[in-house]
Amino acid sequence: MAGQPRETAEFAAVLRELKERSGHSYGFLAKRLHMSTSTLHRYCHGVAAPADYAPVERLARLCGATTEESARLYRCWQAADAARSTPAAPDADAPHAGPVPAADPAPSDAALPADASPDAAPDAVPPGAEARPARRPRRRAAWLAVFVALAVVVASALVALIRSADSGAADAGAPGAASGPTGTPDDSARAPGDRPGGAPESGTPTTDATRPAPTEPGGTASPHRSGGAASPSRPDGGGPQEGGGPTPLTVTTRSHVWAGRCDHRYLVDPGVTPPADVPAPPVEQDAAAWAAGVAAVHGGRTNVEVTVQGVGDATVVLRDLHVRVVDRRAPLPWSVYAMSPGCGGSLTPARFTVDLDADRPLAEPADGxxxxxxxxxxxxxxxxxxxxxxxxxxxxxEASASRCDCDWYLELEWSAGGREGVLRVDAAGRPFRTSGVAGRPVYFHEEGRSWARAD
Structure with a gap:
C-alpha cells in the first residue's frame, strides 16, 4: 500500500495468502483471535502491523500454516516491526509535488450593472451612470477567510495560555502529589481490569508494549510494562518508564537451559527435517541457534533462567511470580531428540516448578x-x-508438560519506593512453548556417527 514500508507490505502479503488459502472469512478469524474484523483487515492489507507476535502466531495456526510458513511469517513480522520505528526515506522517483499555480478567476456577472446583458461590452455603461471599476468578490472572500483564520489562531493561543496558568496554580496548591510523566497520578494510569500491583486479572495476558529486539530465540533482555499503552523511554536508554519514573529493574532471560548443562530434549518435525538431516547435538550455549535451525520445540520440559537486577541505588522487592498459559493444544506428533543419553549431576539448583497440565499452573518453590x-x-x-x-x-x-502443547509466559510483580508494577518474562515477545513427548519416537546421537532411534 502506498506510504507503507516495503517490509509491512510483504508481511501483509504473507498474511493474505494464508487467510485466502484457509477459506475462512475475516469475521470468522477475527472472532477466534479476539480482535475486531477491521483490525485484522488492516493487518492483511498493510495498513498496520501488530506490535506483538502472539496474535500472528495464532492466526497462522488457524490457517494451517506449515513450519516453513510460520518461520517465514515470523521473519516478515520482525522486519515490519523494525521498519515501524525507522523513518521512511523519500522516494527519489516520485514526481515533485510543487505548488499548483492558481487559475485566473473567470469573469463574474456581478461586475456588470444589474440591467446590463452578459453579452454587452465591458465598457458599456447606461446613459447618465458613472463608470465604476468592477468588483472582485472572490478576492474579498479570500481576504475574509484569512482574517477569520488569524482570529481563530489568536483565540486558541489565548485559551491555551489561560489554561496553562490555571494548571500551574493548581500544581502549586497541591505539593507532594504523586504524578506520572504527564502529570497524571500513577493510580489513574491503571486499566480498569488491573489488579493492585499492575497485574491483569487471571487469564488476561499482559500486552507486550515495550518488546525489544531479541538477543536469542527463546530469550529477551528487557522489562515490559503491563497494560496496552507504550511506556516512555528513559533518557539514558535503559528501558521504559513505569509510572512516575524509570523502571528500577533490568531482566535477562535464557530459555534453552539444560539439566546439568547436558540433558535436554527437543521435538523436531520429521516431515520437515528427517533424522538424517538433523545436526549433531550442540553444547548448551549453542542450543538456541541449533533449535532455531530445525524449528525445534522444547520436549516435556522448559527450563528458564531469569536474572533480575536493580537499576541505580534503588532496592526493589520482588513480590510474586505468576504463570500465564496462553494456549493449549494436543502434544506435537513429532520425533524426540535427546541431547545426551543421560549425564546426571551432583548439583540441582533451587528452583520453581510449574505443571503446565494443571488448570491453574502455579510456580511452586522447590529446594535444590x-x-x-x-x-x-x-x-x-x-x-x-x-x-x-x-x-x-x-x-x-522448570515448566513441564505431558498432556499439552502449551504456550505460556511469566509475570513478575515488583515494588520499590512506593511504586509497583509487573514485568512480563517471555521469549523475545513471544510465549515460551513446551509440548509433551509421551509415546513419541526417541533418538539418541552416537558419538562420531549419527542419530539412532532407541528401541
Missing part, C-alpha cells in the same frame, strides 16, 4: 540439592525477595 556441598540441601527461593544493582537474583523456572 548439592551432593558435594555442606548440608546438601539448597533452600528454595521464596517470595518476597529483594534485588539491587549490587545484589541481583537468578530465578530458575
Amino acid at each position: 540439592y548439592d551432593a558435594d556441598g555442606p548440608g546438601r540441601t539448597l533452600p528454595a527461593t521464596r517470595f518476597p525477595v529483594t534485588v539491587s544493582a549490587a545484589d541481583p537474583q537468578v530465578l530458575r523456572v
Whole structure:
C-alpha cells in the first residue's frame, strides 16, 4: 500500500495468502483471535502491523500454516516491526509535488450593472451612470477567510495560555502529589481490569508494549510494562518508564537451559527435517541457534533462567511470580531428540516448578540439592525477595508438560519506593512453548556417527 514500508507490505502479503488459502472469512478469524474484523483487515492489507507476535502466531495456526510458513511469517513480522520505528526515506522517483499555480478567476456577472446583458461590452455603461471599476468578490472572500483564520489562531493561543496558568496554580496548591510523566497520578494510569500491583486479572495476558529486539530465540533482555499503552523511554536508554519514573529493574532471560548443562530434549518435525538431516547435538550455549535451525520445540520440559537486577541505588522487592498459559493444544506428533543419553549431576539448583497440565499452573518453590556441598540441601527461593544493582537474583523456572502443547509466559510483580508494577518474562515477545513427548519416537546421537532411534 502506498506510504507503507516495503517490509509491512510483504508481511501483509504473507498474511493474505494464508487467510485466502484457509477459506475462512475475516469475521470468522477475527472472532477466534479476539480482535475486531477491521483490525485484522488492516493487518492483511498493510495498513498496520501488530506490535506483538502472539496474535500472528495464532492466526497462522488457524490457517494451517506449515513450519516453513510460520518461520517465514515470523521473519516478515520482525522486519515490519523494525521498519515501524525507522523513518521512511523519500522516494527519489516520485514526481515533485510543487505548488499548483492558481487559475485566473473567470469573469463574474456581478461586475456588470444589474440591467446590463452578459453579452454587452465591458465598457458599456447606461446613459447618465458613472463608470465604476468592477468588483472582485472572490478576492474579498479570500481576504475574509484569512482574517477569520488569524482570529481563530489568536483565540486558541489565548485559551491555551489561560489554561496553562490555571494548571500551574493548581500544581502549586497541591505539593507532594504523586504524578506520572504527564502529570497524571500513577493510580489513574491503571486499566480498569488491573489488579493492585499492575497485574491483569487471571487469564488476561499482559500486552507486550515495550518488546525489544531479541538477543536469542527463546530469550529477551528487557522489562515490559503491563497494560496496552507504550511506556516512555528513559533518557539514558535503559528501558521504559513505569509510572512516575524509570523502571528500577533490568531482566535477562535464557530459555534453552539444560539439566546439568547436558540433558535436554527437543521435538523436531520429521516431515520437515528427517533424522538424517538433523545436526549433531550442540553444547548448551549453542542450543538456541541449533533449535532455531530445525524449528525445534522444547520436549516435556522448559527450563528458564531469569536474572533480575536493580537499576541505580534503588532496592526493589520482588513480590510474586505468576504463570500465564496462553494456549493449549494436543502434544506435537513429532520425533524426540535427546541431547545426551543421560549425564546426571551432583548439583540441582533451587528452583520453581510449574505443571503446565494443571488448570491453574502455579510456580511452586522447590529446594535444590548439592551432593558435594555442606548440608546438601539448597533452600528454595521464596517470595518476597529483594534485588539491587549490587545484589541481583537468578530465578530458575522448570515448566513441564505431558498432556499439552502449551504456550505460556511469566509475570513478575515488583515494588520499590512506593511504586509497583509487573514485568512480563517471555521469549523475545513471544510465549515460551513446551509440548509433551509421551509415546513419541526417541533418538539418541552416537558419538562420531549419527542419530539412532532407541528401541
